[in-house]
Amino acid sequence: MAHIPLGGSxxxxxxxxxxxxxxxxxxxxxEQRNLLTKLRNIAKETAPPDGYVYEQIGNLDIIKFSEAxxxxxxxxxxxxxxxxxxxxxxxxxxxxxxxYDQGELGKFSQQAQQKLDMITDLDTVEDVESxxxxxNSLTADDLDGLLDG
Amino acid sequence: xxxxxxxxxxxxxxxxxxxxxxxxPSVPVEVLEAIDNLAxxxxxxxxxxxAVLKF
Numbered sequence: 001m002a003h004i005p006l007g008g009s010x011x012x013x014x015x016x017x018x019x020x021x022x023x024x025x026x027x028x029x030x031e032q033r034n035l036l037t038k039l040r041n042i043a044k045e046t047a048p049p050d051g052y053v054y055e056q057i058g059n060l061d062i063i064k065f066s067e068a069x070x071x072x073x074x075x076x077x078x079x080x081x082x083x084x085x086x087x088x089x090x091x092x093x094x095x096x097x098x099x100y101d102q103g104e105l106g107k108f109s110q111q112a113q114q115k116l117d118m119i120t121d122l123d124t125v126e127d128v129e130s131x132x133x134x135x136n137s138l139t140a141d142d143l144d145g146l147l148d149g
Numbered sequence: 150x151x152x153x154x155x156x157x158x159x160x161x162x163x164x165x166x167x168x169x170x171x172x173x174p175s176v177p178v179e180v181l182e183a184i185d186n187l188a189x190x191x192x193x194x195x196x197x198x199x200a201v202l203k204f
Contacts, residue, residue, distance in 0.1 A: 017183040018191030021201045029203035057174050072180045092183035105175040119188045136194040146199055
């Protein structure tokens with residue numbers, strides 16, 4: 001019989017790329033709040049975060065946080081396998097206006113997609129808690145602290 | 150092509166998208182840089198995020 005995870009007890013953690021503060025700094029105060037609120041709300045839900053993905057480009061998950069604002073992310077659910085305690089949202093890039101000139105775009109090659117899969121594949125990570133700590137993961141409570149601070 | 154159609158055509162061209170049958174879509178270059186950055190273990194801390202908040 002196929003195993004269908006229903007979820008509910010898993011905690012969603014968010015890992016932000018090191019350049020995320022630079023992207024966040026370019027947003028207005030209201031857009032910053034919209035973005036962090038969206039991520040906080042997704043992390044608070046008991047349902048797995050992949051249900052809140054607006055669209056996918058290759059193996060990237062796009063989360064919409066305002067009329068034109070998009071977060072480029074990778075959502076990984078139900079880890080570690082066999083004893084699931086966590087979901088993870090890797091935040092890669094924040095796009096404020098969703099418009100580009102051709103020179104600002106690059107090919108999301110098969111190699112790049114495989115690299116993204118590889119670095120977000122935690123099957124070989126023995127201690128997920130340590131991994132989350134080492135990668136500065138934030139929870140919904142952490143985001144509450146940023147929003148209320 | 151009328152003005153509206155011309156504008157829509159331009160906007161479409163400026164959106165990252167996956168064309169039918171195209172398994173190598175275009176994305177903002179910052180996304181590709183972020184994948185490399187993340188592979189090296191570079192992540193942002195709560196303090197670094199808090200430092201740039203404007204509210």
